Amino acid sequence: SEKTHTLDLIFIIDSSRSVRPHEFETMRKFMIDILNTLDIGPDATRVGVVQYSSQVHSEFSLKTHSKLEAMVKGINQIIPLAQGTMTGLAIKYAMNVAFSAEEGDRPKVPNVAVIVTDGRPQDRVAEVAAEAREKGIEIYAVGVARADMTSLRAMASPPFEDHVFLVESFDLIHQFGLQFQDKLCGVDLCLESDHGCEHICESSPGSYRCLCLPGYTLNDDEKTCTVIDYCSFGNHSCDHECVSVLNGYHCRCNEGYRLLEDGKTCQHMDLCNTVEHGCEHQCVSTPGSYYCICPEGQLLQEDGKSCGTCKSANIDLVLLIDGSKSVRPQNFELVKKFVNQVVDSLDVSAHGTRVGLVQYSSRVRTEFPLNMYHTADEIKAAVMKVEYMEKGTMTGLALKHMLENSFSEAEGARPLGRNIPRIGLVFTDGRSQDDITEWAKKAKEAGITMYAVGVGKAVEDELREIASEPVEKHFYYTTDFTAISTIAENLKLNVCPEESQGEIEVKDPCACESLVEFQQATMSTLEQFTQKHILFRSLHLNPGSHS
Template identity: 70%
Template sequence: KSIKTFIVVICESVKVSRGYPAQKCKSGPVDLVFLIDSSRSVRPHEFETMRKFMIDILDTLDIGPNTTRVGVVQYSSQVTWLHTATWTPWSKALTRSSPSPQGTMTGLAIKYMMNMAFSAEEGDRPKVPNVAVIVTDGRPQDRVAEVAAEARDKGIEIYAVGVARADMTSLRAMASPPFEDHVFLVESFDLIHQFGLQFQDKLCGKAGKHDCEQICCVSTPGSFYCVCPEGQLLQDDGKSCACKSANIDLVLLIDGSKSVRPQNFELVKKFVNQVVDSLDISAHGTRVGLVQYSSRVRTEFPLNMYHSADEIKAAVMKVDYMEKGTMTGLALKHMLENSFSEAEGARPTSRNIPRIGLVFTDGRSQDDITEYAKKAKEAGITMYAVGVGKAVEDELREIASEPVEKHFYYTTDFTAISTIAENLKLNVCPGTTLWAAPKDTTQQETQRGRNIYTFHRLHSFFHV
């Protein structure tokens, strides 16, 4: 039944893209706000393409006071509220929009969206999903991570669409998890309709608020049900997922240096426990080990010490903060030579159980990481690198396995690391990769390739 629902939605999107009469999406009520970048870098013909992209999406929606309400925020150095979602016809609002030869204050626009656009005075409804789509072609000139996190905490689901020169790190800082569903990067404004097709699918699948976690919500008449990504199983609560093939050896290396600070170290421990919550822990399934490092390295517990999630989470919360330096290279050496040894609980390589290492750091390493980052990957360990604050991107990329875009995460603020943990729930589970980046592919090229691959795959499969 879920496959039929999915095919119907995609087929309707493809029909629209090929000139067939648009069939209105019968979604549940949604309050939708577009934030459109109109800074000096957006050329007039590109702005016109972006405006047409919004109109094409809105043409497929059932817009009305009791169904979908739409608002438009235009921003550059200032913010302009083009459309009140309750009364003004959205087509008239869009015709009034025009590019502005000024800067790119994306954080200011998000704050306005959160406090003004999604307010009762402007037509926002209680208990109706709030969805925001940010379309930008450049790097923000103000801070976005904190205000975007605040907006997400208020229940606003954020899609970040980057075009051409857009900065991937900024897009991730703004978007809701999982990033694979909420971050899109296209090469030019001419290709922005690729996001439109995927977004129509997601919006049409909304049947009012639901509590599916990190998974697809499939709508049925008057109801919905949750579906897990490939490689995961729906749990008894009907809304969360765990790995189906939960037989991995996972070692987490957490930075306990002085720069982290005690209150942030508590957030790091919660981050670890979020990752643990997504796994099926047992002696014969997933095993988890924890290593803390600063100027020295300390095994908090090896892979073979605990065999349930509750035991691991309790042990994590009891870990004492080390302080002092940041010897990431020494920690990688310890992980390779000790943590993934059979003596500490790693299963023999002959059993082909995936070995995964996750490094969490907030700063530049005080020793060389090159040798043991390379040796770990050569030993068959899949490496994830998670950075926060003053972490160095080049070091994180050197630690991460290929494709780097899938194994490297960064945020400016410790309060946002829970978002990264949510996204890691998908990636640590074994599954099929639909699109793999060639070696030496940049982060932006990887995301761009995945989006284009998805677009062409849908067109070729649902050829109507």
């Protein structure tokens, strides 16, 4: 075997009465064979020998001999104690005395103990051996004759297949020494094994350990490393936030604050003077934030920045769209674009305007309820995915569904007590196949503001019956589908909620005026449009059956 790395090695030899004289001689030879493979010297490997039975006796310490010849002579002069078997006591002596600086143990040099025993210990070994291993002593256990494997494993370092040896008799111990020398010889396990250390592998005879780079700590798996969280040690004295970095930490301030020169204290900035606040009229700084204000008589708009005389109302809007077969697929796509134009005119958000969509033909289907989507983009994407039903025209059934389901709190309508207007918009291209009177009336009685939009062969009487008062301002009609985008442009669903009993709703000072304006504009646009299409209608009326 090649010479080993530098070691501090202690032999712990069992010399109890059950070890016969010729067996003890074989143990001497075993030790001398091992010594012959080592690079002995004060700056190379140092060796000490301890024998034990009922008591422990140091034959020579790590610092006694610096030459191989002197060690061999010392081993040959050992006189066996020939009493009991106090193996635990011997390990304790090795740990506390033999491997001490006073006895010649060196810092940073691997400690290896080789225990040779023929019998079961008469004292406890597991705890003291574990303590010795914790202190960094690598233990090899060599059992002979009647030795107990459980006790050997309790003493030895893991992995046991490299540190526990059992031979049947002392006659075999000499040959066995050759196998043992291979284990003790300088195999660098960091180079020769798959050690799995994340940062640094440090070899010791027959073993290794993982280490971490500065600023890291070893995890419980004893292989991987984690950055030391210096912030969690406390005492960082950062005003706001502490951020751990390699080998230290730094302080960080919350948004709207700046770090002072001491690197720890945070002072709030005048954000109005340091950021692009975008306020139309005036910006007011607060600690860590700011807000916009408007001149007297004007209102802050939904964007929180611009000022105006009107503020768009928040509403719960449910659209009922006709999916009957007379609509035709290409026109159904125009209906979806109409819906998305309406959505574009609204301030959609969870706390602002909510939109739900229902399609009806011979049956009624909720495409999405009021509480499903919270942005205009999400709603518009969902609208474009709606599939055309292509059957009858059950408008009454659709109104019933809207009242009973779509405006329920379960589907996202805000509670009535909050005075958020509920608006229903019915789009149809023809006469209903069921009665609409009952449910059109009930919807309006329930406080829902109803708009009716008709196209093509839609029946004006039905549209009027659906629409809220004043009827002229709540129903729209055009001759063909290409004109519905004009309605969408003019249909700004502003509302002027009534004062509710007990609670005064703050009125938007101009919602009602703008409502009148857009409805007048819409009606005049539609009148012009209708005039243009009278001739067209007379020439192109579809004589086919109507759904």
